[in-house]
Amino acid sequence: MDEQLTIGELASRTGVATSALRYWEELGLLPAPARVSGQRRYPPSAVGLVGVVLLLRNVGFTLREVKAFVTSRSLPGDGWRGLYRHKLTELDQRIAQAQAARTAIAHGLACPHEDILECSKFAAGIAAFMAGASVEEAHEEAHSH
Template sequence: MKPLSIGQVAKRTGIRTSALRYYEEAGILPAPARVAGRRSYDPDVIRRIDILRFAQQAGFTLEEIKTLFRGFGTDTPLSTRWQRLAHTKLRELDEQAERIQRMRSALELSLKCGCVRIEECSLSPSSVSHANDGCRGSRCS
């Protein structure tokens, strides 16, 4: 297949040329060949960008994506790379989900507080774990 210019890659992928240059500088995309000083991309870069965008949608950071592309030995299959990174990301998401649930519980508990003065309110971090106890001030409902 014929090499692609940076503009052609941008048009096919919907990614700005500045982002493509950034991904190169960050080591996520391989540096393309230069012809008369202009970038000349191998058409395979389109597939790499598709994987990059998929990984971003899955919540991977650019550093994690860099690891996906370059952080394993060349003999490590892509599927093995994905599995290792995906398991780590799933653990992170589980931790984040627990944190979000604690935040939700705290906010829901705070909505029950009817205290007029801060001195009357008994909301505290322990209140979240004992949501039924909640606010015990004179204005709590």
Template structure:
């Protein structure tokens, strides 16, 4: 039997606010949990899903993009691949910009 967690337990374990959890349910990032006594009861698999969502956010994906990634079940996952390739190009551009900014700051700091 899998463990069920209250919204407060999920929030504590993932550091995701209960309001955010409810919002994720509303927009379809999280499946609506079962209820017991009127309280949400999440399957412990929600912890992994929230970790994936958090990692995607850290990589710069928007919530609608994350939903597309998580819901892409087509063979070969073409939508996911296209989104990932676009995000990698965006990250490469950001990294180049940051590297140039670092060079300029280091140059400025070396000036007397």
């Protein structure tokens, strides 16, 4: 029989707290392990499954999305690729928002006013933002005058 890991051994090998492993098991991210005298015993492959959860979390997936990934892997059709496409679109939007925010902040640092609240461009940007413009649109509005 393959070497079985206790929850403590799995935690040690993966760097994930035992409480998180129990929670992930409860959520269905990890399959329920076998029990020996009431104690969890994981197959060595559980290390890889924990790695999948950690990697997906690190690239921006929520635990709910990780669960969808885990359950969609073996489904026919688009399955996990659809989840990846959706996450890629979401990340592209977040990157665009972060780039717009960075541009706005860099321009703010270049403002010659001691008090940025006295800057007419800043005030125009705030007004545009409050009128429903995105950060990028508000920045463009402020600098079009």
